[in-house]
Amino acid sequence: MLLACALPAFPLGAAPGVDPRIYNPAPTPPRRKTRAVTTEGMLRTRSRERDGNVILEAASRSGTAANCLNNRFQSFSLEAPHRSMDDGSPSRGSRSTDTVGPATIPVVGTQTRDADMGAEVPVPPPPVTDEHRRADRPFTRAPSGRIRCPVPGCPASDPAQAPGWQSLATMHSHPNSHRAGDNQGAAPPSWLVANRLTQRTECDEFMVGEQGATHPRCRPNARARAATAGEAGRALQRAAPNSHNNRPTLDEIMSSKRPTLKHVPKGCRHVWSAVLAQALAAAHLAAVALGGRTAPADTSRCVDAWVELFMLPKCTLNPTARSGRRHRKLTSQHTKARLERWLAGERAELWQDGAPKNTGKPKAKTSKEVRRRRALDLVEEDRLGPACAALSSQGSAPDTPATLAALQAKHPTGQAPSPEAAPPRDAATPALTPEEVLKAVQAFRNGSAAGPSGLRPQHLLDGVRSPDQRVALEALTDVLNTLVWGRVPICLAPAIAGAALHAIAKGEGDVRPIAVGETLRRLASRCLCASTKEDATQYLRPLQAGVACPLGTEAAFRAVDQYARRHANSSTKVALKIDFANAFNTAGRETFLRACNLHAPSAARWSWRCYSQPTTLYYGDTVLQSSAGVQQGDNLGPLLFSLALQPVLLRLKAHYGASNKNLDLLVAYLDDVVLAGDADIVAEALGVLQEACSTIGLLLDLSKCEVIPTAGLASAADLSIFPASSKRTAQHCLDYTRSKRVDTIKESLTELSDLGEGHCAYKILATCMGSCKVMYSMRTARPDWAHDAFAEFDCLVRTAFENIIGAPLSNTALQQSVLSSSKGGLGLRSAATLAPAAYVASVCSTWDLCRDIDPNYIWEGEFAGSGIAMATQILNSQLPVEEQLDIATAPPSEPHEQRNMSDALEQAAALRLRAAGTDSNGARLRAAAAPHAGAWLNAPACRNAGLRLTSAEFAAAAMFRAGASFMTSDTWCPKRDRVLEHTAAHAVACAGGGHRVVRHNSIRDECYWRCLAVGVEAEREESGLLPSDPLRRPADVFLAAWPGGIQLALDFAVTCPLQADMRADAAARPLA
Incomplete structure (x- = not known):
């Protein structure tokens, strides 16, 4: 649930990261706990001294999203930038901005390196002026405390026509609309000066700061201008493109083929969590601030925030040119650097830098060697299911006009739902909790594919799973609640509900479309499945066994199987299995949206947002439109399809249950329907079903329908009354x-x-x-x-x-x-x-x-x-x-x-x-x-973790464990003058030759190095532990400090139950 809460805002004349009155130049950056305490103290101090000043109200649970919101989100940033360097280029390291969690407070006066200039220059502290000490700001406030527009004649200045704004931060877009000419008049210069509003150096929007200050988003272009000397540089500065305007559109982001890392490197997951929470909070608050307004001027800022959220993975999680275990540290450094550039406002530059390079190499064909390497790579990731599928995979279908035509044929054009199918305003959608969201994120399979934006479920898990990433988890919960409540602009729905389309080669020249939906969309639908389960069970069971019905497929099979055996001597009974053609892609959207409003109201708003207009499918460089049916990969897809089919099943049950023409059995598993009864009644019901399904967009595939007489060859049923294209099976196939x-x-x-x-x-x-x-x-x-x-x-x-x-x-x-x-x-x-x-x-x-x-x-x-x-x-x-x-x-x-x-x-x-x-x-x-x-x-066969055995090692270990023969017969051991069994039982216990304690030392050393790896002080073979016998070494590994204030001595013993004098005892009882 989203709760309105009041949070003290930063004063509009001071930098949120540094307070000049508590300036204390330190030789080293403050520690994390110190930064958190300092930030909290600054917020309290400013809130008390500026009583009656701007109060930022954010519709957010516990204010999480508002705290995560970076100053860059507002049109005029709440940031007072540091003084620029002598050449006019502010250093990237001198930014002063809030981060998620403990605030990152740059140490003023220390050396800061500029990434582009390459010079280390001291950053002076911001000057302490009367403007900073001012305790009040002359806002244009109404007596009620709300802010009005200062432009005379503007409708927003009249309390009778407009409600006003709670704070200057919440009216961010209105002054810009006057400046851009969308509204008549201009803000008085005195009002701009009083509130320290200046125009950005690189764009036309306002920001809070001194005249000539540089906004974080504009700093990359400012550095580029400063790097160019002379008149040519000034000319380039005047012609420099706007970084904000160079940002890609949402369709460009979704359709670009830019790979992303499979997981976030461990060394930068804390930074990724902060950046992710910041982007999520900005998108959530933008949607909340938008409310129900639909004007382009109002939705532009919300669209911008969501566009930045979706471009985040492809801008920051790009793989390096060289990968693998040897270059793992390089990948971490590369990712961390890009995340820091994102925080510095270099969104458009990151997008341009991450453009894929065309190597000119032809796409590798699917061969046996390619499948083998693919399977081994998947085993390395412990993804055994996909590795098994890769061994026999036929690969992707060739990118040809025929493949594209086949995909278009499987996604026919449908009729858009009418406005009457929209959910009511009072449709109840329960609020998701962080615990539910975390459980849903963890439920994704390991290695789940990324959606069109490049965001993977693993990326979300790397950013929210640990306790210190709670802020990001709550921000993600806010975004998901915004989605399921249908509060995102309608113009974003085609991309959010879209998918990356892949064509998999199928037998007989056909293709199988595989749609991978956007990760946030899949996560939202997964969370709603739990809330709709009870309603779905009550409405669909027992006619529909494919949704909210555990073991439904087995139960449907058993019911039909026993019916056939009960009527094995009936010459008129038949069972008909019905299949539809391309059912999920042709079901009428208005049908299941109306049914969702009635029988699954908790998912109604989200379903309407996803399916009220055509969604976008990105296939290579081609964009397809999906305007009918449910999308493959949508967790709510089976439920929505079943809601569309259920009225037809209920109609059949009512008609053939109340009359003399009884239909003995009626059950469906998603799009597979079974009718059983007398042959003439089943044939009549088939016609009724075919006619009713045509009204909701479903067509029967008669070539896949099967008629099975319960009496087999002894049946007297007239099969000619069924369509000739249906299969007529006289007996069940036992093989x-x-x-x-x-x-x-x-x-x-x-x-x-x-x-x-x-x-x-x-x-x-x-x-x-x-x-x-x-x-x-x-x-x-x-x-x-x-x-x-x-x-x-x-x-x-x-x-x-x-x-x-x-x-x-x-x-x-x-x-x-x-x-x-x-x-x-x-x-x-x-x-x-x-x-x-x-x-x-x-x-x-x-x-x-x-x-x-x-x-x-x-x-x-x-x-x-x-x-x-x-x-x-x-x-x-x-x-x-x-x-x-x-x-x-x-x-x-x-x-x-x-x-x-x-x-x-x-x-x-x-x-x-x-x-x-x-x-x-x-x-x-x-x-x-x-x-x-x-x-x-049971351990994963991961080579990087040192857990993969060679083929010879595995064969020897497996054969010894199973008691297989290593030799054709027993032989004689020349070292110990004993029989050497063909199962190698004596070989593992033989004391003749070699090092007898090699296993013991291996276990000892492994434990020792593991202790050192986690920071536990350990010693090997420590002597002097026993005063009575100082030469003895009773501890293989000695831990001087153990929880509870004790010392711990670990001693390992390796025994072999196959020694000749121990076999009888080892066979009778466990030795350990």
């Missing part, structure tokens, strides 16, 4: 899992085996290509029917892993490798083994929702041969008696979680492996299952 899941992964597994980095390949295989690849099939397909397909899939995964390590696995090693890392395995989960647990968990968790979709849905646990009965039987056969399930007669009162049942299966399998093996295998299995013993498998 769906094999064709759609198993066959499609073979090519990806082949690419994975050729990746060349064993550790990276394993991470992708275990995380993205294991059982998770077929998890939906495991939860929906009967495990007894799909067992062969799952077993084939496990065989493919096993072969891929053997290719990665370069060695075959025995059956025992394979049984261990499919266990989770916490149970001593390698995390290559078996789909065939875990399928019964997944199926049972799905049936139990979707029971209530299936009953809502189909009132005739029944529990099938008591029927022998049903899916749930067979899955339970298979599951119980692998569990001990005390862990077995009994859900035959009724569904469980509490749903069984898949994780718990999978853990029980793996624990039983681990116990069987220990019982069947020798003492050596038992000791190895128990040691592998010890706490944190498998942490190296």
Whole structure:
């Protein structure tokens, strides 16, 4: 919620950063805490001495945005600049401006380097004049305390016609309108002198300061003029372009192809947080000050503030020419320098400096080597999902006229919503809180792409996540509240609600459009999803299972599947699956905007601002317009589409539920609709649905519609009454899992085996290509029917892993490798083994929702041969008696979680492996299952962090953990005169040759260096700790100062459970 609060403003005659009366030249800059205390004292002093002076009222929660607002935001800056240098060029370091958090107060009198001139000159303190000591300012105030325009005859000077302004700062644009000629008359010179208003040297706007002073925005051009000598320099000065006018437009910012850093360097995140908070606060306060006015003169300042916010990432977060670990410090310095230039007012110069250079290199084609490098780069960032997709990606579609035409065809022109579809003025939109915003920012996936402005979710996270960045978080919350309340100018909506469009190559010469929306827009929609969830559930459930309905897709499948089996002997029953053509891009906007006003009012204002006019899609150098449907990537898109389709579904349910023509089943998952019942009624309902959907812009894709007779080949239903282009399937395809899941992964597994980095390949295989690849099939397909397909899939995964390590696995090693890392395995989960647990968990968790979709849905646990009965039987056969399930007669009162049942299966399998093996295998299995013993498998394979193993190292570690054979047979150890097993059990414990304490010393040194890295004083192998035996060294690492005033001695011991005299004991109980 935005609350109006009164904050003491800086006196309009003094610099906000330096008070001449408390001037104290110091040899070194003040510390952060000192700056904060000094700033607070100055504000209190000025507020008391100038009682009755200007009070700045900002509509902002707790005044956060007002405190963040830099003086540059106002037309006439509240800043009194320092005295210029002898050559007339003020130093960049001599600026006096507020920053977010503790104020940055330049130390007057110290050496300051000018970035352009390269000279170090002393900056004298500002003179103490009567003007600074003046306790009052002769504002033109009405008796009520509000400021009126001093121009005679101006309507704003008449209290009967205009409300006036609370302060001189809030009437910033009005004097400029008189100066520009937009309003008649001119401000009296005496009023300008009394309020110290002067004209800027580089532009025509007013500022607070002495005559001839330079505004921070104008300083770059002033330095450029001073650097040019002679008459030519003065001529160039007169012809110098206005920096403010050279600023790009919003469309130029969004359409420019300028890359931004994937994350903000750590060394400059505090500066980035301050700059971000400043820009956010300026945009928020500009929108608040604008109110509901729509005149161009009024909206120009608000537009300027938002344009600067969107140009910030591409101006300051540009990557350097050289990147990588060796140049990380250079990147940090480069970014910090650009952020400081932004604070100095060099917006237009930063934009020009950051223009991309045309290298003339042709765009690299998508080849196997390119995909491999791309996958390795993504693994380095711990983005395993995109790395998996990169291995089999076909790349972007070629930038040709055919591709552009295909994209235009997928974004047809629609009719603009009428004004009647706008939300009411009293539409309730709950205010977002900083905690909700931070949670939404953290919910973005790692490496989420940037929007058209170049702002990434990671940039926001780097600027708001730490406690000392609370100011930036609150400023971001203010901006998001401004967006969701629809208070931004309507002229900004096409760009804010726009997206960067990409064309991905698709089969059969088609393209798939991928739209990446602006980050602030995605964040605002993500925050609104939580507030609309309850309303959406109440209105859409159970007809729509795709929005605000967990496990909706599984419940819809189960309801239809059981309906087909219940009517397997009915010769007239059919199930019809309906699909729409390009549904999300063709839905009528007025339809879902009206529905949003009624059923999701908390999102009505934001939805109207985004979809009330065509939005802009930036594809390369081409700008497309989207005027129909919802935008891809919009978090509110599925909800808005469902709101448009829901009246049609309700109409069908009302018509075919109250008459004799009953429609047995009606359910939708987003744009996929299923009708079930008698064939003639379903065909009639299809016609009604087709006609109703045409009125909201949706067209059926009959070539994708499927008619499935429940009786299969024995059906007597007349399929000719359905459109000829629809698919007429007589029986369900039992090998769906094999064709759609198993066959499609073979090519990806082949690419994975050729990746060349064993550790990276394993991470992708275990995380993205294991059982998770077929998890939906495991939860929906009967495990007894799909067992062969799952077993084939496990065989493919096993072969891929053997290719990665370069060695075959025995059956025992394979049984261990499919266990989770916490149970001593390698995390290559078996789909065939875990399928019964997944199926049972799905049936139990979707029971209530299936009953809502189909009132005739029944529990099938008591029927022998049903899916749930067979899955339970298979599951119980692998569990001990005390862990077995009994859900035959009724569904469980509490749903069984898949994780718990999978853990029980793996624990039983681990116990069987220990019982069947020798003492050596038992000791190895128990040691592998010890706490944190498998942490190296779960760590990211990041080379820069020193966590990536070479292919040989990973293969050796994985084979030893799984008990694989390093040699074809046992041999003899010549050092210790013992048997050297083929599993290398003796090799890791052999004391013959080599350094016996190498592991111990490695752990000791790692702990020692980590302590030093975090500033903890540590000593290695400290002697003299025991007075009775001063030569002993009981501490590998000694910490002299530990919290609580104690001293801490750390001693490390490395044991090997595979030693011959310890194997029996290690197999029977844990050693640690």
